[in-house]
Amino acid sequence: MLAFGFWGKSRTKNSSDFLVAGRRLGPGFYTGTMAAVVLGGASTVGGVGLGYKYGISGMWLVVAIAVGLILLSLFFAGPIQRLKVYTVAQMLQLRYGINGTSASGVVMALYTLMLMVTSTIAYSTIFNVLFGTPRWASIAIGAAIVILYSSIGGMWSITLTDMVQFIIKTIGVFFLLLPFAWTQAGGYDGIMQRLGDTVGASHFDLFAIGGQTIITYFVIYTFGMLIGQDIWQRVFTARSPQVARWGGTAAGIYCVLYGIAGALIGTAAAALLPHEAAKDDVYAAIAEHALPIGLSGIVLAAAVAAMMSTASGALIACATVARADVTPLVLRMFGRTPTRIGEGNPEHDVRENRIFVIVLGIVGTLIAMVLTDVVAALTVAYDILVGGLLVSILGGLIWKRANGAGAIASMIVGTVVTLGSMVVYGVIAGDALSGVLANEPIYWGLLSSLVVYIVVSLATKPTPADVVQRWNDRKAGRFTDATGVVAATPAGH
Numbered sequence: 001m002l003a004f005g006f007w008g009k010s011r012t013k014n015s016s017d018f019l020v021a022g023r024r025l026g027p028g029f030y031t032g033t034m035a036a037v038v039l040g041g042a043s044t045v046g047g048v049g050l051g052y053k054y055g056i057s058g059m060w061l062v063v064a065i066a067v068g069l070i071l072l073s074l075f076f077a078g079p080i081q082r083l084k085v086y087t088v089a090q091m092l093q094l095r096y097g098i099n100g101t102s103a104s105g106v107v108m109a110l111y112t113l114m115l116m117v118t119s120t121i122a123y124s125t126i127f128n129v130l131f132g133t134p135r136w137a138s139i140a141i142g143a144a145i146v147i148l149y150s151s152i153g154g155m156w157s158i159t160l161t162d163m164v165q166f167i168i169k170t171i172g173v174f175f176l177l178l179p180f181a182w183t184q185a186g187g188y189d190g191i192m193q194r195l196g197d198t199v200g201a202s203h204f205d206l207f208a209i210g211g212q213t214i215i216t217y218f219v220i221y222t223f224g225m226l227i228g229q230d231i232w233q234r235v236f237t238a239r240s241p242q243v244a245r246w247g248g249t250a251a252g253i254y255c256v257l258y259g260i261a262g263a264l265i266g267t268a269a270a271a272l273l274p275h276e277a278a279k280d281d282v283y284a285a286i287a288e289h290a291l292p293i294g295l296s297g298i299v300l301a302a303a304v305a306a307m308m309s310t311a312s313g314a315l316i317a318c319a320t321v322a323r324a325d326v327t328p329l330v331l332r333m334f335g336r337t338p339t340r341i342g343e344g345n346p347e348h349d350v351r352e353n354r355i356f357v358i359v360l361g362i363v364g365t366l367i368a369m370v371l372t373d374v375v376a377a378l379t380v381a382y383d384i385l386v387g388g389l390l391v392s393i394l395g396g397l398i399w400k401r402a403n404g405a406g407a408i409a410s411m412i413v414g415t416v417v418t419l420g421s422m423v424v425y426g427v428i429a430g431d432a433l434s435g436v437l438a439n440e441p442i443y444w445g446l447l448s449s450l451v452v453y454i455v456v457s458l459a460t461k462p463t464p465a466d467v468v469q470r471w472n473d474r475k476a477g478r479f480t481d482a483t484g485v486v487a488a489t490p491a492g493h
């Protein structure tokens with residue numbers, strides 16, 4: 001990974017190269033890296049664990065991710081790619097013509113940071129098993145590698161390492177673990193015989209995991225795919241809208257097959273290892289049980305690859321948002337004028353991006369060392385992302401009458417209602433964690449955000465005509481400024 005990171009450094013000459021791979025990835029690179037970044041530990045180790053517990057129905061989490069990626073690619077990737085921005089917040093500023101939407105960068109930075117933290121903790125468990133190192137040392141080993149190759153060459157290094165990781169996990173999951181586990185379990189007939197008629201039938205029931213759970217997966221993960229900075233930043237790397245559209249769709253189809261494979265592996269593991277205590281340990285256990293030494297190492301490497309690709313993608317996204325959105329927001333609060341990405345000396349600009357990656361990588365690593373409940377932390381991050389930002393982002397892309405006042409109001413109300421609902425449901429359940437993990441807060445947050453967005457937009461003045469014109473020009477690919485980022489908002493707006 002480090003060698004590929006240094007190779008990527010040779011392609012990195014400026015901020016555009018560092019943050020979005022020069023916006024010139026073709027279909028092969030784009031498809032592989034997009035699939036790599038969305039398929040992390042939850043999809044790989046977690047998907048096999050869900051298959052172990054629920055059978056084929058365990059595929060729904062990954063399928064929800066895949067559907068989100070396909071929808072994003074078919075309906076939004078083209079316009080997003082043509083905008084030539086670096087962050088979701090810059091898209092909001094361009095669409096609504098007000099700086100207030102840059103506050104969304106704070107939410108996005110926290111979301112991407114927590115995504116990096118959870119991926120870091122996930123691959124540290126593999127190092128734990130391999131080396132017998134304590135938790136903090138396992139986290140440090142993996143994080144050091146990810147931070148190094150991510151900071152060396154930015155998105156070009158991450159793209160090259162993602163392609164290697166994509167190949168490793170394709171071989172590990174599809175060509176090694178699935179056929180070996182399925183064969184040892186005796187195929188469908190053998191699994192049914194080992195599990196018994198009742199349990200076996202449940203494991204081959206597509207909806208055994210429960211309708212409510214499936215709906216929640218689609219609400220959180222499908223919508224999350226549509227608006228996450230880590231995903232959008234990969235869209236920005238495509239060399240054309242066509243590559244973004246069809247390469248992303250191909251990656252989504254790959255993800256569906258990946259989810260089915262993981263669920264089938266988990267089903268075979270349920271037959272072969274009926275007494276495994278923790279479902280998150282099933283991936284490593286079935287690799288050791290079904291494969292000879294050497295091949296099992298490749299399968300464990302596949303898990304690490306899946307987690308590292310998500311961690312590095314989240315890290316570069318967090319660094320980009322922190323530099324492009326959060327830092328200017330803080331500077332404006334103190335009356336200072338921020339410089340835009342791409343202004344000044346390209347070498348200095350790359351160095352500044354590199355510093356952001358290293359510093360935030362270290363911060364994420366330290367958080368990973370002390371954090372205990374990663375599921376709750378990631379749930380809060382996803383819920384705020386979807387409940388607070390989804391309506392204003394997608395609304396801006398599809399509803400012409402929407403304006404900045406409606407966008408800001410929907411962000412505030414959606415976030416407050418989502419967090420408030422978590423507290424209320426926690427009080428009702430008598431347990432704060434139950435409130436965080438409840439399904440209802442995200443529904444209430446989305447509903448309130450949508451209502452406020454529509455009402456406030458209709459009750460206030462439309463977006464100024466010059467802002468709308470500039471947005472339409474950029475969306476159609478007819479305008480790019482010198483740096484490829486959002487230019488200053490016209491005076492008075």
